[in-house]
Amino acid sequence: MKVILYYQTFSDLSAVLVEKSPVTHIHLSALHFGENADGDPYIHLNNLSPYNDKFDSVWMDMASASKLGIKVKIMLGGAGGAYSTLFSNFTVYYSFLKELIQNKSFISGIDIDVEEETSLDNIKMLMSALKKDFGSDFTISFAPVQYALQSDVPGLGGFSYKDLLNSKEGYMIDYFNGQFYNDYSEDSYNQVIENGYNPNGVVMGVEGADNIEDNLKTIHSLYLKYGENFGGVFLWEYYMAPTDWASKMKNAMKPTMMEKW
Secondary structure (H helix, E strand, C coil): EEEEEECCCCCCCCCCCCCCCCCCCCEEEEEEEEEHHCCCCEEEEEEEECCCCHHHHHHHHHHHHHHCEEEEEEECCCCCCCCCHHHHCCCHHHHHHHHHHHHHEEEEEEEEEEECCCCCHHHHHHHHHHHHHHHHCEEEEECCCHHHHHCCCCCCCCCHHHHHHHHHHHHHHHEEEEEEECCCCHHHHHHHHHHCCHHHEEEEEEEECCCHHHHHHHHHHHHHHHHHHHEEECCCCCHHHHCHHHHHHHCCCCCCCCCCC
């Protein structure tokens, strides 16, 4: 079961960069593409080149996380976009992404967060290119909003995730990071599973930790229902929650519920 932290607002990670960390994955956020004023294309991590000196300590932390057994993934897209630019000149922009992943050998996968209109064929092309270049061990996840998993209506990217899952490229998807931001409940998650998704492949995501006690009870109940086949949890994002969020969530995914959280 996964305990995933999204990491975009860079802050002290020392609380989770420890032996036997409760964190299983860090999704470093967020990559996007664009053009400079002179028309030259670029890849950025947030607002700067990923090779900017400002990120030296971030990359050092990611390397340390990897050595501790935490999977480091790079998130592409999100609210800032990325995909319309990527597919406007795929050869050029994809080469930037490929070079970055090759340069940072501890990156073990990519999280594809599509929040702009994108064709399903283009997403399949991206997935196929990544698997071709980085092999079967390179993981691909998606971050759809919950309603796009609860039903088969298009998500924010304008395509159906069920269609993607059922396509010949569907086997390339390792898991879905469901954005359950509007309804972090057992019913909401169960609706996704009833819609044909394997619980092992659906991670239940929360934004912040304002209702952590209720959230912990929800996760514990889901664990009791699905057992070790439950996909796990993610947090958007690390700085928004107490440093013990991950350990509390990990403890909630056990047979015996703690009396006090």
